[in-house]
Amino acid sequence: MAVILCSWGDVVEGGTEEALTLASQFSAAAGVDLDWVVVGGMAAAAQELAERYGVAHLDTIADAKLENYGPDALVAAFAQYCEQYKPQTIFFNQTAPARLIAPRLAGRLGIPVVANGIGLELDGGTLKVTATAFGGDTHVLYELAEPVNIVSLVTTAIDAEPAAQASSPQRRDVSVDLGAVEERLKVTSAASSTGPRLEDADIIVAGGRGLGSPDNYNTLIKGLAEALGGMHGGSRVIVDEGWIDSTHQVGLTGKITRPGLYLAAGISGASQHMAGCSAAKTIVAINKDKDASIYRYARYGIVADCLEVLPELIKAAKA
Ligand SMILES: Cc1cc2nc3c(=O)[nH]c(=O)nc-3n(C[C@H](O)[C@H](O)[C@H](O)COP(=O)(O)OP(=O)(O)OC[C@H]3O[C@@H](n4cnc5c(N)ncnc54)[C@H](O)[C@@H]3O)c2cc1C
Known part of the structure:
Protein backbone atom coordinates (compact mmCIF):
# COMPACT_ATOMS: atom_id res chain seq x y z
CA MET A 1 0.00 0.00 0.00
CA ALA A 2 1.19 3.52 -0.80
CA VAL A 3 -0.17 6.99 -1.29
CA ILE A 4 0.51 8.50 -4.69
CA LEU A 5 0.68 11.90 -6.33
CA CYS A 6 -0.34 12.00 -10.01
CA SER A 7 1.35 14.61 -12.25
CA TRP A 8 1.79 15.21 -15.95
CA GLY A 9 3.11 17.73 -18.44
CA ASP A 10 6.40 18.89 -19.89
CA VAL A 11 7.35 21.00 -16.89
CA VAL A 12 6.82 20.64 -13.16
CA GLU A 13 3.77 22.81 -12.54
CA GLY A 14 3.54 25.42 -9.77
CA GLY A 15 2.07 23.85 -6.65
CA THR A 16 3.74 20.47 -7.18
CA GLU A 17 6.21 20.92 -4.33
CA GLU A 18 3.41 22.00 -2.03
CA ALA A 19 1.35 18.93 -3.01
CA LEU A 20 4.43 16.74 -2.42
CA THR A 21 4.79 18.36 1.01
CA LEU A 22 1.27 17.45 2.10
CA ALA A 23 1.42 13.99 0.51
CA SER A 24 4.80 13.30 2.12
CA GLN A 25 3.63 14.39 5.58
CA PHE A 26 0.49 12.29 5.16
CA SER A 27 2.40 9.18 4.02
CA ALA A 28 4.73 9.51 7.04
CA ALA A 29 1.73 9.76 9.39
CA ALA A 30 0.07 6.77 7.71
CA GLY A 31 3.31 4.76 7.78
CA VAL A 32 3.17 3.97 4.06
CA ASP A 33 5.31 4.86 1.03
CA LEU A 34 4.76 7.98 -1.05
CA ASP A 35 5.02 7.15 -4.74
CA TRP A 36 4.93 9.76 -7.51
CA VAL A 37 3.43 8.88 -10.88
CA VAL A 38 4.59 11.19 -13.65
CA VAL A 39 3.58 11.37 -17.28
CA GLY A 40 5.34 13.40 -19.96
CA GLY A 41 8.50 15.50 -20.24
CA MET A 42 8.51 16.53 -16.58
CA ALA A 43 9.81 13.07 -15.62
CA ALA A 44 13.43 14.23 -16.08
CA ALA A 45 13.05 17.12 -13.63
CA ALA A 46 11.05 15.03 -11.17
CA GLN A 47 14.01 12.96 -9.92
CA GLU A 48 15.61 15.69 -7.80
CA LEU A 49 12.25 16.73 -6.33
CA ALA A 50 11.34 13.13 -5.59
CA GLU A 51 14.55 12.77 -3.56
CA ARG A 52 13.89 15.95 -1.57
CA TYR A 53 10.32 15.03 -0.71
CA GLY A 54 11.08 11.48 0.39
CA VAL A 55 9.37 9.71 -2.51
CA ALA A 56 9.86 5.92 -2.43
CA HIS A 57 9.08 5.14 -6.09
CA LEU A 58 9.18 7.49 -9.04
CA ASP A 59 6.88 5.82 -11.54
CA THR A 60 6.89 7.00 -15.14
CA ILE A 61 4.26 6.24 -17.73
CA ALA A 62 5.13 6.87 -21.39
CA ASP A 63 2.88 6.31 -24.38
CA ALA A 64 2.43 8.16 -27.68
CA LYS A 65 -1.17 8.95 -26.65
CA LEU A 66 0.12 10.77 -23.58
CA GLU A 67 2.46 13.09 -25.45
CA ASN A 68 -0.12 15.85 -25.74
CA TYR A 69 -2.60 16.60 -22.99
CA GLY A 70 -5.53 14.24 -23.50
CA PRO A 71 -7.92 13.70 -20.59
CA ASP A 72 -9.20 10.33 -21.84
CA ALA A 73 -5.69 8.91 -22.17
CA LEU A 74 -4.60 10.31 -18.80
CA VAL A 75 -7.64 8.92 -16.98
CA ALA A 76 -7.10 5.51 -18.61
CA ALA A 77 -3.36 5.55 -17.78
CA PHE A 78 -3.87 6.49 -14.11
CA ALA A 79 -6.73 3.96 -13.78
CA GLN A 80 -4.51 1.17 -15.11
CA TYR A 81 -1.71 2.28 -12.81
CA CYS A 82 -4.07 2.17 -9.79
CA GLU A 83 -5.30 -1.29 -10.78
CA GLN A 84 -1.68 -2.53 -10.87
CA TYR A 85 -0.31 -0.82 -7.74
CA LYS A 86 -3.46 -0.37 -5.64
CA PRO A 87 -2.64 2.91 -3.83
CA GLN A 88 -4.77 3.80 -0.80
CA THR A 89 -4.91 7.56 -1.38
CA ILE A 90 -4.48 9.30 -4.71
CA PHE A 91 -3.50 12.97 -4.67
CA PHE A 92 -3.67 15.61 -7.38
CA ASN A 93 -2.26 19.13 -7.39
CA GLN A 94 -5.51 20.91 -8.26
CA THR A 95 -4.64 22.69 -11.48
CA ALA A 96 -7.39 23.49 -13.99
CA PRO A 97 -6.77 20.26 -15.99
CA ALA A 98 -6.65 18.25 -12.75
CA ARG A 99 -10.21 19.38 -12.05
CA LEU A 100 -11.13 17.39 -15.14
CA ILE A 101 -9.00 14.33 -14.45
CA ALA A 102 -9.54 13.67 -10.70
CA PRO A 103 -13.36 13.26 -10.74
CA ARG A 104 -13.25 11.16 -13.90
CA LEU A 105 -10.62 8.88 -12.41
CA ALA A 106 -12.81 8.53 -9.29
CA GLY A 107 -15.75 7.59 -11.50
CA ARG A 108 -13.62 5.07 -13.40
CA LEU A 109 -12.34 3.46 -10.17
CA GLY A 110 -15.69 3.77 -8.33
CA ILE A 111 -14.15 5.61 -5.36
CA PRO A 112 -14.85 8.93 -3.59
CA VAL A 113 -13.14 12.17 -4.57
CA VAL A 114 -12.75 15.37 -2.57
CA ALA A 115 -11.81 18.58 -4.37
CA ASN A 116 -10.34 21.79 -2.88
CA GLY A 117 -8.45 19.87 -0.16
CA ILE A 118 -6.24 22.01 2.08
CA GLY A 119 -5.56 19.72 5.06
CA LEU A 120 -5.38 16.00 5.81
CA GLU A 121 -5.60 13.91 8.93
CA LEU A 122 -5.81 10.20 9.54
CA ASP A 123 -8.08 9.18 12.41
CA GLY A 124 -7.95 5.40 12.75
CA GLY A 125 -9.19 4.08 9.43
CA THR A 126 -10.90 7.36 8.55
CA LEU A 127 -9.29 9.94 6.30
CA LYS A 128 -10.38 13.44 7.31
CA VAL A 129 -9.97 16.08 4.62
CA THR A 130 -10.43 19.78 5.27
CA ALA A 131 -11.55 21.48 2.07
CA THR A 132 -12.79 24.88 1.04
CA ALA A 133 -16.38 25.32 -0.12
CA PHE A 134 -18.70 28.07 -1.34
CA GLY A 135 -15.95 29.90 -3.17
CA GLY A 136 -13.47 29.68 -0.31
CA ASP A 137 -15.76 31.31 2.24
CA THR A 138 -16.24 28.12 4.25
CA HIS A 139 -14.09 25.21 5.40
CA VAL A 140 -15.73 21.80 5.46
CA LEU A 141 -14.51 18.52 6.92
CA TYR A 142 -15.04 15.35 4.91
CA GLU A 143 -14.72 12.04 6.74
CA LEU A 144 -13.89 9.28 4.29
CA ALA A 145 -14.26 5.79 5.65
CA GLU A 146 -13.69 4.09 2.27
CA PRO A 147 -10.34 2.30 1.95
CA VAL A 148 -9.33 4.15 -1.27
CA ASN A 149 -9.91 7.83 -2.01
CA ILE A 150 -8.88 10.66 -4.29
CA VAL A 151 -8.04 14.09 -2.88
CA SER A 152 -7.40 17.06 -5.11
CA LEU A 153 -5.24 19.59 -3.23
CA VAL A 154 -5.41 23.38 -3.41
CA THR A 155 -1.78 24.21 -2.79
CA THR A 156 -1.78 27.99 -2.50
CA ALA A 157 -2.17 27.88 1.29
CA ILE A 158 0.58 25.28 1.78
CA ASP A 159 4.26 26.13 2.32
CA ALA A 160 6.63 23.76 0.54
CA GLU A 161 8.72 21.86 3.08
CA PRO A 162 11.03 19.05 2.00
CA ALA A 163 10.83 15.77 3.94
CA ALA A 164 12.92 15.45 7.11
CA GLN A 165 14.85 12.71 5.34
CA ALA A 166 15.67 12.73 1.64
CA SER A 167 15.19 9.44 -0.21
CA SER A 168 16.70 7.53 -3.12
CA PRO A 169 13.56 6.92 -5.16
CA GLN A 170 13.41 3.70 -7.12
CA ARG A 171 12.51 4.35 -10.80
CA ARG A 172 9.80 2.14 -12.28
CA ASP A 173 8.66 2.28 -15.90
CA VAL A 174 4.98 1.45 -15.83
CA SER A 175 3.36 0.03 -18.95
CA VAL A 176 -0.22 0.77 -19.81
CA ASP A 177 -2.34 -0.23 -22.79
CA LEU A 178 -4.03 2.82 -24.29
CA GLY A 179 -4.77 1.17 -27.66
CA ALA A 180 -8.53 1.45 -27.24
CA VAL A 181 -8.52 5.06 -26.00
CA GLU A 182 -10.04 7.66 -28.33
CA GLU A 183 -9.82 11.28 -27.16
CA ARG A 184 -13.31 12.79 -27.11
CA LEU A 185 -12.08 16.31 -26.43
CA LYS A 186 -10.10 18.01 -29.17
CA VAL A 187 -7.99 21.07 -28.30
CA THR A 188 -8.16 23.25 -31.40
CA SER A 189 -5.96 26.02 -30.04
CA ALA A 190 -4.30 25.91 -26.66
CA ALA A 191 -4.28 29.02 -24.47
CA SER A 192 -0.76 30.15 -23.89
CA SER A 193 0.75 32.71 -21.60
CA THR A 194 4.33 33.72 -21.14
CA GLY A 195 6.12 35.54 -18.35
CA PRO A 196 5.55 35.39 -14.62
CA ARG A 197 2.35 33.88 -13.24
C1 LIG B 1 -20.02 31.08 -10.47
C2 LIG B 1 -19.40 32.46 -10.34
C3 LIG B 1 -18.03 32.57 -10.40
C4 LIG B 1 -17.42 33.81 -10.29
N1 LIG B 1 -16.05 33.90 -10.32
C5 LIG B 1 -15.48 35.09 -10.11
C6 LIG B 1 -14.05 35.23 -10.07
O1 LIG B 1 -13.30 34.27 -10.28
N2 LIG B 1 -13.53 36.45 -9.83
C7 LIG B 1 -14.31 37.56 -9.60
O2 LIG B 1 -13.76 38.64 -9.39
N3 LIG B 1 -15.65 37.46 -9.66
C8 LIG B 1 -16.25 36.27 -9.91
N4 LIG B 1 -17.60 36.22 -9.98
C9 LIG B 1 -18.37 37.48 -9.95
C10 LIG B 1 -18.54 38.04 -8.55
O3 LIG B 1 -19.70 37.48 -7.96
C11 LIG B 1 -18.71 39.56 -8.58
O4 LIG B 1 -19.77 39.89 -9.45
C12 LIG B 1 -17.47 40.31 -9.05
O5 LIG B 1 -16.33 39.89 -8.33
C13 LIG B 1 -17.69 41.80 -8.82
O6 LIG B 1 -16.63 42.52 -9.41
P1 LIG B 1 -16.26 43.99 -8.88
O7 LIG B 1 -15.96 43.90 -7.43
O8 LIG B 1 -15.22 44.51 -9.80
O9 LIG B 1 -17.59 44.82 -9.18
P2 LIG B 1 -18.74 45.34 -8.24
O10 LIG B 1 -19.32 44.24 -7.43
O11 LIG B 1 -19.67 46.10 -9.10
O12 LIG B 1 -18.01 46.31 -7.22
C14 LIG B 1 -17.48 47.54 -7.54
C15 LIG B 1 -17.04 48.19 -6.24
O13 LIG B 1 -16.37 49.40 -6.52
C16 LIG B 1 -16.73 50.37 -5.57
N5 LIG B 1 -16.52 51.67 -6.22
C17 LIG B 1 -17.23 52.26 -7.22
N6 LIG B 1 -16.65 53.39 -7.61
C18 LIG B 1 -15.56 53.55 -6.84
C19 LIG B 1 -14.55 54.54 -6.76
N7 LIG B 1 -14.51 55.59 -7.58
N8 LIG B 1 -13.58 54.39 -5.82
C20 LIG B 1 -13.58 53.35 -4.96
N9 LIG B 1 -14.51 52.36 -5.00
C21 LIG B 1 -15.48 52.47 -5.93
C22 LIG B 1 -18.17 50.08 -5.25
O14 LIG B 1 -18.50 50.59 -3.96
C23 LIG B 1 -18.20 48.56 -5.31
O15 LIG B 1 -17.96 48.01 -4.02
C24 LIG B 1 -18.22 34.96 -10.11
C25 LIG B 1 -19.61 34.84 -10.04
C26 LIG B 1 -20.19 33.60 -10.15
C27 LIG B 1 -21.69 33.49 -10.06
Whole structure:
Protein backbone atom coordinates (compact mmCIF):
# COMPACT_ATOMS: atom_id res chain seq x y z
CA MET A 1 0.00 0.00 0.00
CA ALA A 2 1.19 3.52 -0.80
CA VAL A 3 -0.17 6.99 -1.29
CA ILE A 4 0.51 8.50 -4.69
CA LEU A 5 0.68 11.90 -6.33
CA CYS A 6 -0.34 12.00 -10.01
CA SER A 7 1.35 14.61 -12.25
CA TRP A 8 1.79 15.21 -15.95
CA GLY A 9 3.11 17.73 -18.44
CA ASP A 10 6.40 18.89 -19.89
CA VAL A 11 7.35 21.00 -16.89
CA VAL A 12 6.82 20.64 -13.16
CA GLU A 13 3.77 22.81 -12.54
CA GLY A 14 3.54 25.42 -9.77
CA GLY A 15 2.07 23.85 -6.65
CA THR A 16 3.74 20.47 -7.18
CA GLU A 17 6.21 20.92 -4.33
CA GLU A 18 3.41 22.00 -2.03
CA ALA A 19 1.35 18.93 -3.01
CA LEU A 20 4.43 16.74 -2.42
CA THR A 21 4.79 18.36 1.01
CA LEU A 22 1.27 17.45 2.10
CA ALA A 23 1.42 13.99 0.51
CA SER A 24 4.80 13.30 2.12
CA GLN A 25 3.63 14.39 5.58
CA PHE A 26 0.49 12.29 5.16
CA SER A 27 2.40 9.18 4.02
CA ALA A 28 4.73 9.51 7.04
CA ALA A 29 1.73 9.76 9.39
CA ALA A 30 0.07 6.77 7.71
CA GLY A 31 3.31 4.76 7.78
CA VAL A 32 3.17 3.97 4.06
CA ASP A 33 5.31 4.86 1.03
CA LEU A 34 4.76 7.98 -1.05
CA ASP A 35 5.02 7.15 -4.74
CA TRP A 36 4.93 9.76 -7.51
CA VAL A 37 3.43 8.88 -10.88
CA VAL A 38 4.59 11.19 -13.65
CA VAL A 39 3.58 11.37 -17.28
CA GLY A 40 5.34 13.40 -19.96
CA GLY A 41 8.50 15.50 -20.24
CA MET A 42 8.51 16.53 -16.58
CA ALA A 43 9.81 13.07 -15.62
CA ALA A 44 13.43 14.23 -16.08
CA ALA A 45 13.05 17.12 -13.63
CA ALA A 46 11.05 15.03 -11.17
CA GLN A 47 14.01 12.96 -9.92
CA GLU A 48 15.61 15.69 -7.80
CA LEU A 49 12.25 16.73 -6.33
CA ALA A 50 11.34 13.13 -5.59
CA GLU A 51 14.55 12.77 -3.56
CA ARG A 52 13.89 15.95 -1.57
CA TYR A 53 10.32 15.03 -0.71
CA GLY A 54 11.08 11.48 0.39
CA VAL A 55 9.37 9.71 -2.51
CA ALA A 56 9.86 5.92 -2.43
CA HIS A 57 9.08 5.14 -6.09
CA LEU A 58 9.18 7.49 -9.04
CA ASP A 59 6.88 5.82 -11.54
CA THR A 60 6.89 7.00 -15.14
CA ILE A 61 4.26 6.24 -17.73
CA ALA A 62 5.13 6.87 -21.39
CA ASP A 63 2.88 6.31 -24.38
CA ALA A 64 2.43 8.16 -27.68
CA LYS A 65 -1.17 8.95 -26.65
CA LEU A 66 0.12 10.77 -23.58
CA GLU A 67 2.46 13.09 -25.45
CA ASN A 68 -0.12 15.85 -25.74
CA TYR A 69 -2.60 16.60 -22.99
CA GLY A 70 -5.53 14.24 -23.50
CA PRO A 71 -7.92 13.70 -20.59
CA ASP A 72 -9.20 10.33 -21.84
CA ALA A 73 -5.69 8.91 -22.17
CA LEU A 74 -4.60 10.31 -18.80
CA VAL A 75 -7.64 8.92 -16.98
CA ALA A 76 -7.10 5.51 -18.61
CA ALA A 77 -3.36 5.55 -17.78
CA PHE A 78 -3.87 6.49 -14.11
CA ALA A 79 -6.73 3.96 -13.78
CA GLN A 80 -4.51 1.17 -15.11
CA TYR A 81 -1.71 2.28 -12.81
CA CYS A 82 -4.07 2.17 -9.79
CA GLU A 83 -5.30 -1.29 -10.78
CA GLN A 84 -1.68 -2.53 -10.87
CA TYR A 85 -0.31 -0.82 -7.74
CA LYS A 86 -3.46 -0.37 -5.64
CA PRO A 87 -2.64 2.91 -3.83
CA GLN A 88 -4.77 3.80 -0.80
CA THR A 89 -4.91 7.56 -1.38
CA ILE A 90 -4.48 9.30 -4.71
CA PHE A 91 -3.50 12.97 -4.67
CA PHE A 92 -3.67 15.61 -7.38
CA ASN A 93 -2.26 19.13 -7.39
CA GLN A 94 -5.51 20.91 -8.26
CA THR A 95 -4.64 22.69 -11.48
CA ALA A 96 -7.39 23.49 -13.99
CA PRO A 97 -6.77 20.26 -15.99
CA ALA A 98 -6.65 18.25 -12.75
CA ARG A 99 -10.21 19.38 -12.05
CA LEU A 100 -11.13 17.39 -15.14
CA ILE A 101 -9.00 14.33 -14.45
CA ALA A 102 -9.54 13.67 -10.70
CA PRO A 103 -13.36 13.26 -10.74
CA ARG A 104 -13.25 11.16 -13.90
CA LEU A 105 -10.62 8.88 -12.41
CA ALA A 106 -12.81 8.53 -9.29
CA GLY A 107 -15.75 7.59 -11.50
CA ARG A 108 -13.62 5.07 -13.40
CA LEU A 109 -12.34 3.46 -10.17
CA GLY A 110 -15.69 3.77 -8.33
CA ILE A 111 -14.15 5.61 -5.36
CA PRO A 112 -14.85 8.93 -3.59
CA VAL A 113 -13.14 12.17 -4.57
CA VAL A 114 -12.75 15.37 -2.57
CA ALA A 115 -11.81 18.58 -4.37
CA ASN A 116 -10.34 21.79 -2.88
CA GLY A 117 -8.45 19.87 -0.16
CA ILE A 118 -6.24 22.01 2.08
CA GLY A 119 -5.56 19.72 5.06
CA LEU A 120 -5.38 16.00 5.81
CA GLU A 121 -5.60 13.91 8.93
CA LEU A 122 -5.81 10.20 9.54
CA ASP A 123 -8.08 9.18 12.41
CA GLY A 124 -7.95 5.40 12.75
CA GLY A 125 -9.19 4.08 9.43
CA THR A 126 -10.90 7.36 8.55
CA LEU A 127 -9.29 9.94 6.30
CA LYS A 128 -10.38 13.44 7.31
CA VAL A 129 -9.97 16.08 4.62
CA THR A 130 -10.43 19.78 5.27
CA ALA A 131 -11.55 21.48 2.07
CA THR A 132 -12.79 24.88 1.04
CA ALA A 133 -16.38 25.32 -0.12
CA PHE A 134 -18.70 28.07 -1.34
CA GLY A 135 -15.95 29.90 -3.17
CA GLY A 136 -13.47 29.68 -0.31
CA ASP A 137 -15.76 31.31 2.24
CA THR A 138 -16.24 28.12 4.25
CA HIS A 139 -14.09 25.21 5.40
CA VAL A 140 -15.73 21.80 5.46
CA LEU A 141 -14.51 18.52 6.92
CA TYR A 142 -15.04 15.35 4.91
CA GLU A 143 -14.72 12.04 6.74
CA LEU A 144 -13.89 9.28 4.29
CA ALA A 145 -14.26 5.79 5.65
CA GLU A 146 -13.69 4.09 2.27
CA PRO A 147 -10.34 2.30 1.95
CA VAL A 148 -9.33 4.15 -1.27
CA ASN A 149 -9.91 7.83 -2.01
CA ILE A 150 -8.88 10.66 -4.29
CA VAL A 151 -8.04 14.09 -2.88
CA SER A 152 -7.40 17.06 -5.11
CA LEU A 153 -5.24 19.59 -3.23
CA VAL A 154 -5.41 23.38 -3.41
CA THR A 155 -1.78 24.21 -2.79
CA THR A 156 -1.78 27.99 -2.50
CA ALA A 157 -2.17 27.88 1.29
CA ILE A 158 0.58 25.28 1.78
CA ASP A 159 4.26 26.13 2.32
CA ALA A 160 6.63 23.76 0.54
CA GLU A 161 8.72 21.86 3.08
CA PRO A 162 11.03 19.05 2.00
CA ALA A 163 10.83 15.77 3.94
CA ALA A 164 12.92 15.45 7.11
CA GLN A 165 14.85 12.71 5.34
CA ALA A 166 15.67 12.73 1.64
CA SER A 167 15.19 9.44 -0.21
CA SER A 168 16.70 7.53 -3.12
CA PRO A 169 13.56 6.92 -5.16
CA GLN A 170 13.41 3.70 -7.12
CA ARG A 171 12.51 4.35 -10.80
CA ARG A 172 9.80 2.14 -12.28
CA ASP A 173 8.66 2.28 -15.90
CA VAL A 174 4.98 1.45 -15.83
CA SER A 175 3.36 0.03 -18.95
CA VAL A 176 -0.22 0.77 -19.81
CA ASP A 177 -2.34 -0.23 -22.79
CA LEU A 178 -4.03 2.82 -24.29
CA GLY A 179 -4.77 1.17 -27.66
CA ALA A 180 -8.53 1.45 -27.24
CA VAL A 181 -8.52 5.06 -26.00
CA GLU A 182 -10.04 7.66 -28.33
CA GLU A 183 -9.82 11.28 -27.16
CA ARG A 184 -13.31 12.79 -27.11
CA LEU A 185 -12.08 16.31 -26.43
CA LYS A 186 -10.10 18.01 -29.17
CA VAL A 187 -7.99 21.07 -28.30
CA THR A 188 -8.16 23.25 -31.40
CA SER A 189 -5.96 26.02 -30.04
CA ALA A 190 -4.30 25.91 -26.66
CA ALA A 191 -4.28 29.02 -24.47
CA SER A 192 -0.76 30.15 -23.89
CA SER A 193 0.75 32.71 -21.60
CA THR A 194 4.33 33.72 -21.14
CA GLY A 195 6.12 35.54 -18.35
CA PRO A 196 5.55 35.39 -14.62
CA ARG A 197 2.35 33.88 -13.24
CA LEU A 198 -0.10 35.85 -11.11
CA GLU A 199 -0.23 32.87 -8.72
CA ASP A 200 3.46 33.38 -7.90
CA ALA A 201 3.39 37.17 -7.46
CA ASP A 202 4.30 38.60 -4.07
CA ILE A 203 2.59 41.94 -4.77
CA ILE A 204 -0.69 42.19 -6.67
CA VAL A 205 -2.53 45.41 -7.42
CA ALA A 206 -6.05 44.53 -8.50
CA GLY A 207 -8.84 46.63 -9.92
CA GLY A 208 -12.57 46.22 -10.28
CA ARG A 209 -15.59 47.87 -11.80
CA GLY A 210 -15.22 50.82 -9.43
CA LEU A 211 -12.35 52.10 -11.59
CA GLY A 212 -14.94 53.13 -14.13
CA SER A 213 -12.97 52.54 -17.33
CA PRO A 214 -10.22 50.46 -18.92
CA ASP A 215 -8.12 53.62 -19.27
CA ASN A 216 -8.18 54.10 -15.51
CA TYR A 217 -7.19 50.46 -15.10
CA ASN A 218 -4.28 50.84 -17.51
CA THR A 219 -2.95 54.02 -15.95
CA LEU A 220 -3.67 53.47 -12.28
CA ILE A 221 -3.66 49.72 -11.61
CA LYS A 222 -0.89 48.84 -14.03
CA GLY A 223 0.97 52.03 -13.02
CA LEU A 224 0.90 51.20 -9.31
CA ALA A 225 1.74 47.54 -9.92
CA GLU A 226 4.78 48.59 -11.93
CA ALA A 227 5.86 51.18 -9.37
CA LEU A 228 5.68 48.55 -6.60
CA GLY A 229 7.40 45.85 -8.67
CA GLY A 230 4.28 43.68 -8.60
CA MET A 231 1.69 42.31 -11.01
CA HIS A 232 -1.75 43.57 -11.94
CA GLY A 233 -5.00 41.66 -11.68
CA GLY A 234 -8.71 42.24 -11.57
CA SER A 235 -12.22 41.03 -10.94
CA ARG A 236 -14.22 38.91 -13.33
CA VAL A 237 -16.50 41.80 -14.21
CA ILE A 238 -13.66 43.68 -15.88
CA VAL A 239 -12.49 40.53 -17.66
CA ASP A 240 -16.03 40.06 -18.98
CA GLU A 241 -16.03 43.72 -20.04
CA GLY A 242 -12.81 43.10 -22.00
CA TRP A 243 -10.60 45.49 -19.97
CA ILE A 244 -8.08 42.73 -19.25
CA ASP A 245 -7.62 39.15 -20.38
CA SER A 246 -8.55 36.18 -18.25
CA THR A 247 -4.95 35.37 -17.23
CA HIS A 248 -5.28 38.36 -14.87
CA GLN A 249 -8.60 37.36 -13.33
CA VAL A 250 -8.45 36.64 -9.61
CA GLY A 251 -11.04 34.42 -8.01
CA LEU A 252 -12.93 31.20 -7.97
CA THR A 253 -13.02 30.94 -11.74
CA GLY A 254 -9.71 32.76 -12.16
CA LYS A 255 -6.34 32.58 -10.45
CA ILE A 256 -5.98 31.53 -6.83
CA THR A 257 -3.24 33.78 -5.47
CA ARG A 258 -1.41 34.12 -2.17
CA PRO A 259 0.69 37.29 -2.34
CA GLY A 260 2.30 39.11 0.55
CA LEU A 261 0.32 42.22 -0.45
CA TYR A 262 -3.01 42.33 -2.27
CA LEU A 263 -4.20 45.85 -2.97
CA ALA A 264 -7.81 45.90 -4.21
CA ALA A 265 -9.21 49.10 -5.71
CA GLY A 266 -12.87 49.46 -6.69
CA ILE A 267 -13.56 45.81 -5.90
CA SER A 268 -16.63 44.94 -3.80
CA GLY A 269 -15.21 41.75 -2.26
CA ALA A 270 -17.70 39.16 -3.57
CA SER A 271 -16.97 35.69 -2.17
CA GLN A 272 -16.08 34.43 -5.66
CA HIS A 273 -13.41 37.12 -5.93
CA MET A 274 -12.11 36.60 -2.41
CA ALA A 275 -11.67 32.87 -3.11
CA GLY A 276 -8.68 33.94 -5.18
CA CYS A 277 -7.00 36.36 -2.76
CA SER A 278 -8.19 35.81 0.81
CA ALA A 279 -4.99 33.85 1.58
CA ALA A 280 -2.92 37.01 0.96
CA LYS A 281 -0.83 38.02 3.98
CA THR A 282 -2.06 41.60 3.85
CA ILE A 283 -5.09 42.93 1.99
CA VAL A 284 -5.45 46.65 1.47
CA ALA A 285 -8.79 47.87 0.11
CA ILE A 286 -9.77 51.14 -1.48
CA ASN A 287 -13.53 51.41 -1.80
CA LYS A 288 -15.81 54.41 -1.41
CA ASP A 289 -18.54 52.30 0.21
CA LYS A 290 -17.62 51.80 3.88
CA ASP A 291 -19.96 48.77 4.02
CA ALA A 292 -18.34 46.96 1.07
CA SER A 293 -17.63 43.28 1.82
CA ILE A 294 -13.95 43.71 1.00
CA TYR A 295 -13.51 45.48 4.35
CA ARG A 296 -14.32 42.20 6.14
CA TYR A 297 -11.06 40.82 4.74
CA ALA A 298 -8.83 43.89 4.53
CA ARG A 299 -6.21 44.68 7.15
CA TYR A 300 -6.06 48.28 5.95
CA GLY A 301 -8.92 50.14 4.31
CA ILE A 302 -9.15 53.50 2.61
CA VAL A 303 -12.76 54.61 2.33
CA ALA A 304 -12.35 57.00 -0.58
CA ASP A 305 -12.50 57.42 -4.33
CA CYS A 306 -9.80 55.17 -5.78
CA LEU A 307 -9.37 57.54 -8.72
CA GLU A 308 -8.05 60.10 -6.23
CA VAL A 309 -6.07 57.74 -4.00
CA LEU A 310 -4.27 55.64 -6.64
CA PRO A 311 -2.36 58.56 -8.26
CA GLU A 312 -1.10 59.54 -4.79
CA LEU A 313 0.03 55.96 -4.11
CA ILE A 314 1.85 55.85 -7.45
CA LYS A 315 3.63 59.11 -6.58
CA ALA A 316 4.57 57.78 -3.14
CA ALA A 317 5.80 54.47 -4.58
CA LYS A 318 7.98 56.26 -7.09
CA ALA A 319 9.39 58.76 -4.57
C1 LIG B 1 -20.02 31.08 -10.47
C2 LIG B 1 -19.40 32.46 -10.34
C3 LIG B 1 -18.03 32.57 -10.40
C4 LIG B 1 -17.42 33.81 -10.29
N1 LIG B 1 -16.05 33.90 -10.32
C5 LIG B 1 -15.48 35.09 -10.11
C6 LIG B 1 -14.05 35.23 -10.07
O1 LIG B 1 -13.30 34.27 -10.28
N2 LIG B 1 -13.53 36.45 -9.83
C7 LIG B 1 -14.31 37.56 -9.60
O2 LIG B 1 -13.76 38.64 -9.39
N3 LIG B 1 -15.65 37.46 -9.66
C8 LIG B 1 -16.25 36.27 -9.91
N4 LIG B 1 -17.60 36.22 -9.98
C9 LIG B 1 -18.37 37.48 -9.95
C10 LIG B 1 -18.54 38.04 -8.55
O3 LIG B 1 -19.70 37.48 -7.96
C11 LIG B 1 -18.71 39.56 -8.58
O4 LIG B 1 -19.77 39.89 -9.45
C12 LIG B 1 -17.47 40.31 -9.05
O5 LIG B 1 -16.33 39.89 -8.33
C13 LIG B 1 -17.69 41.80 -8.82
O6 LIG B 1 -16.63 42.52 -9.41
P1 LIG B 1 -16.26 43.99 -8.88
O7 LIG B 1 -15.96 43.90 -7.43
O8 LIG B 1 -15.22 44.51 -9.80
O9 LIG B 1 -17.59 44.82 -9.18
P2 LIG B 1 -18.74 45.34 -8.24
O10 LIG B 1 -19.32 44.24 -7.43
O11 LIG B 1 -19.67 46.10 -9.10
O12 LIG B 1 -18.01 46.31 -7.22
C14 LIG B 1 -17.48 47.54 -7.54
C15 LIG B 1 -17.04 48.19 -6.24
O13 LIG B 1 -16.37 49.40 -6.52
C16 LIG B 1 -16.73 50.37 -5.57
N5 LIG B 1 -16.52 51.67 -6.22
C17 LIG B 1 -17.23 52.26 -7.22
N6 LIG B 1 -16.65 53.39 -7.61
C18 LIG B 1 -15.56 53.55 -6.84
C19 LIG B 1 -14.55 54.54 -6.76
N7 LIG B 1 -14.51 55.59 -7.58
N8 LIG B 1 -13.58 54.39 -5.82
C20 LIG B 1 -13.58 53.35 -4.96
N9 LIG B 1 -14.51 52.36 -5.00
C21 LIG B 1 -15.48 52.47 -5.93
C22 LIG B 1 -18.17 50.08 -5.25
O14 LIG B 1 -18.50 50.59 -3.96
C23 LIG B 1 -18.20 48.56 -5.31
O15 LIG B 1 -17.96 48.01 -4.02
C24 LIG B 1 -18.22 34.96 -10.11
C25 LIG B 1 -19.61 34.84 -10.04
C26 LIG B 1 -20.19 33.60 -10.15
C27 LIG B 1 -21.69 33.49 -10.06
